[in-house]
Amino acid sequence: MHRFLRLSTLLIGLFAAVGSYAVDAPQPAPMTEDDLGPAIEQPIEFPHNRHAGLRNPNDPTNSDPLKGGMEIDCMYCHTYARRSAVAGIPPLQKCIGCHQSIASVRETPRIKKLFEYWDAKKAIPWKKVHDLPDFVRFSHERHIERFISQLNRPVQEVCGYCHGNVKEMTVARRSKSLAMGWCASCHQKDHPVTAEGGKPIGNQAYWYNFQKPAADTSGGAVKAQGPNDCWQCHK
């Protein structure tokens, strides 16, 4: 008899749990850093850490290639990100532009390989690391506008929302799930519309759901969610 009571309690509990989860469903936990995508072999093992990583304070000349980076702005190389839907891979000429005058690493295997491509005038067949499904319309430009221009957040932080801590990686690896629920987990947060030092928004559209964002009672800052309509992200 108790067995069955247990069973029924269990079932009712499950029913209730599923139900309450379901009701509250659209807040899947954002994936953690541990949730790394597969390691990807690129034609050249590009050291993001070396380029974008933080400087080693003990080494002002930045001479040791194993320690410390050069704090290069993400958008120095991924220059399309602020003007285009895609961040883009820099053209080979950009790599060469710097590396032809950096003699110290000129003979390392990776740089040699780089120059081989350049001499053959062949583009490097980089593999896509963050490859969204083809029916998704994601614009780097919009997100950079929103977070870097309007909210005046640091570049690496903003890029890191989706790309993780690239400055500590060599070859980039996907560290967020990039699945729909994950995107939504950020879209449904109430982000401030503008922040100090950010670009004013003028008369532009930033509200969704047919309602304008209300001023937060405490701070007075206007907050808004990200877009929620299907066509915003699906094509």
Add this chain to the structure above:
Amino acid sequence: MMNSGFDRRDFLKVLGWSGVAIALNGCGNTSVEDGKETVVSYVETNDYMIPSISTYFNSTCAQCDAGCNITGRIREGRVLKLEGNPDSAINRGKTCGLGQAGVQHHYNPDRVREPLLRKGGQGEAITWEKAYALIAEKLNGVSGEEIAFLTGGVSGHLKVLLGNYLDSFGCKNHFVYEAIAPAVLRAANKKSYGVEMPRFNINKAKVVLSFGADFLGAWVSPVHFSQQYAQFRKGVDGQRGVLIQVESKMTLTGANADRWVVVRPGTEGILALGIINALGTASGDIAAKVRGYDRALVSKETGVPPGQIDKIAALLKLRSPSLVLAGSAAEGYAHGSQNAAAINLLNHVLGNVGKTVEAAAVVPFPQMAPATGNTAALKTLNDGLNAGKYKVLFSYAANPVFTAPGAMKFKDSLAKAGFKVAFAHYLDETAMQADLVLPLDSALEDWGTQVPEYMAEGAQINIQQPLMEKLHANTRGMGDILLALIKLRRAEEYKKFDDYYAYLRTAVLQNKGALGGGVADDDTFWNETLSKGIIKLAGSSHALSGNAATAGLSLPAPAAINAQYPLHLIPSVSASLRDGRHTNQPWLQESPDPLTTIVWDSWVEIHPKKAAELRIAEGDIVEVTGKNGSIKAQAYLFPGIHPDAISVPLGRGHEALGRYARGYGVNPFQILDAVFDKETGELALHETRVKVSKTGQRVIVVKDEGFVGGKQMGKKIAVRVSSDKVELSEEV
């Protein structure tokens, strides 16, 4: 930027890399992926090259001779779409369906990719060196008289270069052939107005009376006229323009007319004279000429009710200025020139010359002016071929094996030429007969200049430039080929030009002053020219001669009914397929004919009354028999046609031209009689008489309209209102 000396051509090479890497978008991954696809990246790039951002380059549409200026949308090195260039006076940012399909000409899977040499029944791929050597060998010792060069309409620098090449042999046999060009009209205009192609200001007219001119569909410069038409409908001084269309088979323009007047085929001229008579404003010669054309006679001969003639005359009298147009339907008879002259006379009588018929601007470089095609040239060529005059024949941008009237037996004549070289994009019927086929760059890959025949406002020279890198490595531009060939003759003179691009650039820059370059340096001017895609010129215009002579104007009475072949065959020209060179563009095949909504096939339009008489129902396969053969096609009952006529559209019925064209429909050119206009020697397209018989088969007509055809079944869907019920001037 490391390499600042980016030339437009290098840029194209850079662009090209990625074209390969892009697979079918959307059929690819459906979930987040890592490391499966390759990123599009460049070796070198230009500042304005941003992935996922389109760039736009101006060029010229080559789908017909109207010379619309277009803008190509280019992304990741591929041209995706063509739009009209808003700065163009001709098309003002607009395009027609035919123009939209230009990308399908470029990406067509059936393009010729290698030079092909006939070997038995097959073409064998050879190298360009071998091809040039072969041409040189064949031309060796052949006199200029024995060479014939057949082309479609050409203009601009290509025409100059071609002329120079022919000159190098002393050859005068340049045949410019267009199967459905308004050649009779040109001659008639020349006589009536002093110019071949004046400017027609439809937008300034309050009444347009068009005798079979399908200016909204396929006549002269349809996109330009469509815009004028829209303005004309909005009205001058708030008075909405009235369009009256007179023809035997309803064209797209006829379908848009306020009043569509059906006439007995070939009697358009008589009606024109009848209207002059009814107007009663003419005097002198003209009055004398039209005196005989009283309304009873005209009504009897044309089949137009007398009341109708009066109404038209009254309207023309009341609303001025008006515009009278003579179109291909009026010209396509043995007395076509007379018809056109009579119609043009009406413009004189109404005082439209100088108002709505104006002199067009002229490009001040006569050598670049378009060599306009006609059918008389084909007749001459055909006679010459039959006489065995030509040892070497070149053919470019013309497909006479498909478009020559069946009575001419052009295919057999062609076999009599010694060595036939075809410059071709596709293996069309003519290229199939050639000994050597040289593959051409598509219009979106090639350089060129073009001077339109119909000048919209000022004079302009159109620039054609590549919108993307070549799709196929072994195709060449026509200009490049001509340059290579002419180098074989006059090496010294042309050695400074590496390629046609260099030739073009030099030629344009030489006339920088005349082309409005002013003091700009060469590079700036050239880059600006390319970025605009149009060179607008001040241009001059020949004055119109107000010659309203009636001398020699004589119109025959309508032909008696031929007992054996009782019906007129009206080969109709559709806006999208024209003479059939674009039939292999699937968008056009699948774009329904505006009036019948039929797709992918030919049909025989027949009036329901006549059909009832012959017991023909929709979908019956009927045999249309004329003196020169017969064709079989599905019948379509069409109210907009004279009961004594049937109509079959041109353009389909290909035996070659690739997967989208071959085997769809029938080719009415095949059964055309070889009747020519008495004055100009042009082929009279509408003079073929036929009979129609049922074959007993029936098919379901593949068309867009539904089971009840064009009925609205009492629903308020497409609504019409009478002009006195609205106030257009109050609209936005």
Add this chain to the structure above:
Amino acid sequence: MSQRHLLALFNNFEDAEAAIYELRAADIKGFDFDDLTLKSPIEHHEVEDVLGQRSAKVQWFTLVGALLGGLLGFFLISGAQANFYAQIKGGKPIVPFPPNFVLTFEMFVLGGVFISVLGFLVCAGLPAKRSPLYSAKVSEDQIGILVKADESAIAKIKGVLLNHEALEIQEEAGK
């Protein structure tokens, strides 16, 4: 004191009923009347007159299940409609009542039926281990009376049962 089971089979219900009446009236020491179970091939609800109102509680399960289902249905659906992705459809409100009521009804029934069946299993003690004494005849045409009683009472009970023309009496082996 150890107890034993005893199963008597009867040819018809009247005999069994009479036997039960007598057992109840007899008030045998060491035998709790509640330990008497009637087994029958069909339902004899008249037996309640004898056995007393041993009430069934399934309907409470039903009530709770149905209400739970309905409530859950309505809130699940409304909540799902009004989540972050709320999209207007056809000009209707984002939380439209008619469809939600339809679905609430379905969920009401679903909850009711499922929990009723669960209640049935709980109340009827199913699935159960087979009782120590069982005869296939019970599922055919005979009525069985299963009695659990102290050793001391067994003989007495047996007497009563045999009195009422019990066809057969099975006894659990003594412990």
Add this chain to the structure above:
Amino acid sequence: MSVNNLLENWSQFRHFHPVDDKPHDPYKWAMSIDLDACTGCNACSVACYAENNLPVVGKEKYAHGQAMHWMRIERYWDEDDRDFPDQGAQFLPMMCQQCEAAPCETVCPVAATNHTADGLNSQVYNRCIGSRYCSANCPYKVRYFNWYDYPTDDNVWPAEMNQQLNPDVTVRGKGVMEKCTFCVQRLHAAKGAARSEGRIVRDGEVQTACQQACPASAISFGNLVDPESRVHKQWKAQQVELDKEEQTKDKKEEGGSELRGYRIFEELRPYPSVMYLERVRESAV
């Protein structure tokens, strides 16, 4: 959270649409088509094929009624029994009317078609399971279903042809419903660009493919809530209101007779976003 959201915003979730008290803000895309200017030339339709990756299905499938023209030109004849159509034909470009209260939206079982904040009837291909209920419920029958897998069908996009495909628009595989989107990819790009500049899209900044091609400029398209837009002015001049099923024009005695703007099947109350202007024919001839 969701239940909180539900309770907090209850009145909003119970709000009917469209009504005056909550107009679209800042965008409501709408169109008006002047049938007097439309010549029926089909340029719009071909432009749509080019812009939106529409498959060419071929003769056989066309014969089965499986054509995919998002924009179709209908040709009507007068229905009097005269021998000749002496007033010409009537052309009507018909595409998705982007109804404000679209019958298709409510019936989709998976919510693949919804109403967007800028007044479009969205169609999410990757969500669609192909029940075709939307098509069944569409009064205009302007929804087109992928009966076959056109991307892999022979001769639909053979090698090279596929390079023409617009990367901003998904190529639809089999089993998915599709329809005119008002060229949402263009709207999206224009809105993005405007937003970066802190303003809304100006009239004329964005054109649909059909509008851009139309040689007679019969189609105007724009933001209906922008008082500067041509579409707004046209709708206003014709006294056509988005959320009404009866307009001034329908009340002839009140002076609506000189207007020529109407919407098809307005009486079914889908509140279409496309206004047609009646074709005019000269009374004098």
Add this chain to the structure above:
Amino acid sequence: MKDIREDIAWAKINQDVLKSLENPRKLYWVILFCALAAFGVGIGCEVYQYQTGLGVANLNNPYAWGLYISTFIFWIGMSHSGTLLSAILHLMHADWRKPIYRFAEAMTTFSLMTAGLFVMVHIGRLWQFYYSLPYPSERGIWPNFQSPLLWDAMAIFTYLSSSILFLYVGMIPDLAICRDNMHEGWRKKLYTLLSLGWEGTDRQWRNFRVTYLTIACFLSPLAVSVHSIVASDFAMSQQPGWHVTSFPPYFVAGALYSGCSGIITLFIILRYVFKFEEYMTKSILKKIVRLTFAISMIWTYLNAVEFASVWYSNDQASKDILIQKATGTYAPFWWGMIFCGSIVPLTLAFKRAQTNIPVLFAVSLLLNLGMWLERWMIIAPTFSHGYYPWTWDHDQWPSLIQWGMVFGSFGWFTMLFMVFCKVFPSVSMYEVKEMVYHRSLHLKKSETAEQGAH
């Protein structure tokens, strides 16, 4: 004529019914084989359609639904018979239902399963079918609860699971009988497992009765709601010919109608195949036939109401469709529906026909044909003759693939049904015993009363 003999021995009931699990007539195997073959055809068609695309069904753009949806409704309708017999008649204490309700309920379950298949066959992307189910997902999106299709899905799920439970719960005592009489083997294990240790104790019976009654109470309105929801698929839409207020009752009546005629067909088959002449008596058959006749007249009436309300409405489009149905391409089928649905059942009014098995068999098949046609005539004309004349298409004809799948569905249903009847007792043994018991009690009572009167 008696519904059943009161003196039938209980042991014999067990014996007779259990025999049906062992050795049916040869015809059983013939039917099973044919059903398998038909199902195979259906599978083949579906595989082809799945791989090629729905175009092979010869549906087209305005004409988006075809036989799949019509047959879907047909099967949903079929399922109502079981509920009618087992739940509604149970609530009404009509004890003649007892020998036959079991197979009727099985019919409910299997026809629902068949109907469910059609939903899947119908959709364009079967591999994404799960999108239509309300389940919590990482994406946080839900199906559209406004869509009548979703109500359908929910209603069918509820109905199917409730029916299965009802069928199962009602079968537990019988399963115990099977358990007690089976020799060792997989069947014994199966029955032992399924009978949950049922021993027929008073406690079990008591709860059993309440549960059974409760489910029956739920099931009756559920059945009505299911088919009125199916009707909503059409009535809630805007299309002419569908947007009819009387659709829900009309659909329910149609459902009961086709269910009853389905029962007659299967009654006759089972009676013969499993030699159930003593239990499925002609007297019971006669009762069902009379019920069927009554329902057929209700259906006819509602049909007439529909026509009349369309005819007198101001809605020209709906009127056009009605005219189109009666005179257009589909006229033969539409008149066929009227004939089979309203004229043929008139034969059932004749007493002689009410027990004439060959006649009833033929009539029941015709009635079902009529009801199938009815569903098709709801779907097809609206698509071919909707609001928008430009897209009218009167020539549309379902391809062989569609027909193949319709055919296959009958195979699938028959197969499931036949297997069920072979594995589980298709006559409820304990309820037949109850019936016999109560009737004999009644008889005894009246006899004693008579004697007392003497």
